[in-house]
Amino acid sequence: MTSAASTEIGTAAARQQAARAELDEHVRRMVRWHFDPQTGCPFWLQFAERLGWDPRDRVHTYADLDLLPPFQDEWLRGGPVRRWVPRALSDKPVYVFETGGTTGVPKSRINIEDFRIDYSEFSNSLAESGFPHGSDWLMLGPSGPRRLRLAVEHLCQFRGGICFMVDLDPRWVIKLIKAGRISEAEDYKRHVIDQALTLLRAHPGIKCLFTTPKLLEALANQVSLRRLGITGIFCGGTEMTPQFNRFAREELLENHSIAFVPTYGNTLMGLAVSKPFDPADNWSITYYPPSPRAMIEIVDPDAPQRVVDYGQWGRVRLTTLTREFFMPRFLERDEAIRRPPCPEHPWDGVGDVRPFRKMAAGSVEGVY
Amino acid sequence: MTSSTPHIPILRKGAPYRSVDVLTLCHHATGEPVATISQANGGLVARDMDSMNAAALNRFSVADLLAACRRAADLFMTADLPLGDGRQSFDDYVVQLSATTGLPHVLCRSNARKIHTVLTSMAGVLAGLSRGLDLSVLDQGHGRQHDIQLCFVRTTEVLGAVLPSNSPGVHSLWLPALPLKTPVALKPGREEPWTPYRLIQSFIAGGLPREAFGFYPGDHAAASELLRRCGRSLLFGDSSTTSPWRSDPRVELHGPGYSKVLLGNDQADRWRQHLDIIVDSILANGGRSCVNASAVWTPRHGLDLARALAERLAAVQPRPADDPQAQIAAFANPAMAERISDAIDAALAAGGAEDLTAAIRGSGRMVRGPRCAWLLPTVIWCPDRDHPLARREYLFPFAAVTECPAAEMADAIGPTLAVTALTADPQFVGDLMASPDVDRLNVGPLPTWQVSWDQPHEGNLLEHLYRRRSFRAEPVP
Structure with missing residues (x-):
């Protein structure tokens, strides 16, 4: 090994250690905040009473979050939603956002500033060439109760633009597909795409687009987005396979002529950025969570306390650590490959995220 | 995986495209x-x-396209044709097809001959589908037949087909689209990309432009897009696959056949002399076709007939795929065979039906190999025609025998792709003729699988691809 190589490894290890130390410090701050009767929310304060011990006394590192029982999906389904509002923030205007709603009562999460903070931070990862400041955006994706609607608008405004919107109700599409009403689902998609095309043709200032993989396909199969002046596309919402990534960049985006930024995220976590395109990755997409505000780990589905080895598939486990929302060790309905840290993100990444196969049977995903 | 393992690409307007997403197909017996x-x-x-x-x-x-079909027929049976980066001989094709589907070589070859026959006799097939129309009318756009003005307009630019893996013979069904001037986009069954790929290469080598062919191996999403985008398509699959498309007139559905042999009153007492035809209807092609009989209905002597069938079919044994005596296919996925066998046992456990082959064999119907499994022919005696097993179809030689008065049969049999009616009773034949449930009707000693390709099969492809248009033209003075 050359001395330059060993220095690089040493630097990478130091970066990872520093990031871990920052994460541990952040965990201590968040645990103090959420379990302090002056600042925490009713849910966690009551939870601590039932626990019989004070998390502030024992949770000092990210690893110590294992001492808490895993966060349960059901806790977020149904009210009262106020129990999630931290006391220290109770005088602020509160938003409530919902997850997909593909099964039963949707999970709700309260938001005050988080979506703005997450998307302002995300903005730093967008290159000026694809997403120029001052350009307008079109938000063509799930709207209604989803945080994406406001988040993308904020991102656009944060970059000095004005955001156009097209409504989309994915729950209706899922209902149509489950009922075998394929042509109605197609009609609805056409209706959405028609509105988008009208806006894109009427407003040449729109240069940036948020959309989902399916809608991107539908849009780019009808028009040249490059000729319509689109320079950057921020894409997310559903699974993106390596083959889709290649197809999108080579064909939909006309041989890499439009910047393409895949993201993985949801209402509960925020959003994870993708590693910049590198031909060496063979089109596989790796996402990195916004540490220390949120972390993603890939765990053994049958023993979720065990993180799998690098390169192995496992179930996605989320941890969210903000002043507004504390969600330790939540098992998501996705699976992915555990990927090693990179220089820009000195913590674990996740590759080729897709619906968790053991749960996917019977659920409809990737329709909007 | 060796470097000689061929790669089967997607064909986009005939041009090979290698996906990032690649599936490995393994040998049913060795796992290689x-x-x-x-x-x-x-x-x-x-x-x-x-x-x-x-x-x-x-x-x-x-006429040019029919000549291309004849050339393709011979190339399919004899030529070394492109397969990925290499070439594939006919013998390679047989071995590869057998390897991934479990179909014995002998059945792979007989299915290939069936395809060859359809291609060489395509003019007759089209004559049958068009009731003898001079198809140059499609070249000119209009023409006359029996002094009647005819004009046809195409319903689609391309025929999509979501294909199965059960038997290569089904590919005969989309082939007439090509001489009917309609390009094809095919999504092959998971284990059976071989036949459609080789057919496409045969046509290209036979002079058709490669732009006329799309080949899209893929999952459910690829299949759905094909069905959504093509003006007309064919969809093969079980009821869960086909039901979302049931109300879409653009999609012609090819679901389970529930094909049956029916004995008339006049032949019920002479069942012994029909045994060969009935055994053949159940067993031919390893019982894997939708035109294999899965039920035998007779007015009387049902139990005797069932026992005699069971005696004959219980003699069938699993053999290696390259054994010329092999009659049944292996299941590359033993779990699938187990699910089928368990479903039959569960229905038997509820009572009212009996597996007669099991008693004769003295062993279970499932035979496990080191990696694959076989399901041995199974004859069920169902005294009650409403027993669930009387109306099942499985991917192996399986038949339920039941009794029903001949006068009630036509109303009682339910949807049936191919019926062999062993009878000379005009009343019984008339009842079956009138039944909307019967898609193909063989009257007399013909096995259910003996189908004429010049007859419609769950739809008429010419009528699927073209509709008649009113047309009149007068010379401009």
Whole structure:
């Protein structure tokens, strides 16, 4: 090994250690905040009473979050939603956002500033060439109760633009597909795409687009987005396979002529950025969570306390650590490959995220 | 995986495309990789279907295309044709097809001959589908027959087909689209990319432009896009696959056959002399076709007939795929065979039906190999025609025998793709003729699988691809 190589490894290890130390410090701050009767929310304060011990006394590192029982999906389904509002923030205007709603009562999460903070931070990862400041955006994706609607608008405004919107109700599409009403689902998609095309043709200032993989396909199969002046596309919402990534960049985006930024995220976590395109990755997409505000780990589905080895598939486990929302060790309905840290993100990444196969049977995903 | 393992690409207007998403197909008995196959994402299919059109074949006359079918027929049976980066001989094709489907070589070859026959006799097939129309009318757009003005307009630029893996013979059903000037976009069954790929290569080698062919191995998303985007398509599959498309007139459904042998009152006492035909209807092609009989209905002597069938069919044994005596196919996925066998046992456990073959064999119907499994022919005696097993179809030689008065049969049998009616009773034949449940009717000593390709099969492909248009022309003075 050359001395330059060993220095690089040493630097990478130091970066990872520093990031871990920052994460541990952040965990201590968040645990103090959420379990302090002056600042925490009713849910966690009551939870601590039932626990019989004070998390502030024992949770000092990210690893110590294992001492808490895993966060349960059901806790977020149904009210009262106020129990999630931290006391220290109770005088602020509160938003409530919902997850997909593909099964039963949707999970709700309260938001005050988080979506703005997450998307302002995300903005730093967008290159000026694809997403120029001052350009307008079109938000063509799930709207209604989803945080994406406001988040993308904020991102656009944060970059000095004005955001156009097209409504989309994915729950209706899922209902149509489950009922075998394929042509109605197609009609609805056409209706959405028609509105988008009208806006894109009427407003040449729109240069940036948020959309989902399916809608991107539908849009780019009808028009040249490059000729319509689109320079950057921020894409997310559903699974993106390596083959889709290649197809999108080579064909939909006309041989890499439009910047393409895949993201993985949801209402509960925020959003994870993708590693910049590198031909060496063979089109596989790796996402990195916004540490220390949120972390993603890939765990053994049958023993979720065990993180799998690098390169192995496992179930996605989320941890969210903000002043507004504390969600330790939540098992998501996705699976992915555990990927090693990179220089820009000195913590674990996740590759080729897709619906968790053991749960996917019977659920409809990737329709909007 | 060895470097000689062929890779089967996607064909986009005939041009090979290697996907990032690649599936490995393994040998049913050894587990060795046989091929890798590119998987198409849904968006890619959608994009191609939006730009694929009939221009590729429109410049040929029907007569030219029929000649191309004859050339393709011979090339299919004899030529070394492109397969990925290499070539594939006919013998390679047989071995590879057998390897991934479990179908014995002897049945792979007989299915290939069936395809060859359809291609060489395509003019007769089209004559049957068009009731003798001079198809040059499709070249000119209009013409006359029996002094009647005819004009046809195409309903689609391309025929999509979501194909099964059960038996290569089904590929005969989309082939007439090509001489009918319609390009094809095919999504092969998971284990059976071999036949459609080789047919496409045969046509290209036989002079058709490669732009007339799309080949899209893939998952459910690829299949759905194909069905959504093509103006007309064929969909093969079980009821869970086909039911979402049931109300879409653009999609012709090819679901389970529930084919049956029916004995009339006049032949019920003479059942012994029909045994060969009935055994053949159940067992031919390893029982894997929708035109294999899965039920035998008779007015009387049902139990005797069932016992005699069981005696004959219980003698069938699993053999290696390359054994010329092999009669049944292996299941590459033993779990699938187990599920089928368990479903039959569960229905038997509820009472009212008996597996007669099990008693004769003295062993279970499932035979496990080191990696694969076989299901041995099974004859069920169902005294009650409403027993669930009287109306089942499985991917192996399986038949339920039941009794029903001949006068009630036509109303009672339910949807049936192929009926062999062993009778000379005009009343019984008349009842079956009138039944909307019967798709194909063989009257007399013909096995259910003996189908004429010049007859419609769950639809008439000419009528699927073209509709008549009113037309009149007068010379401009």
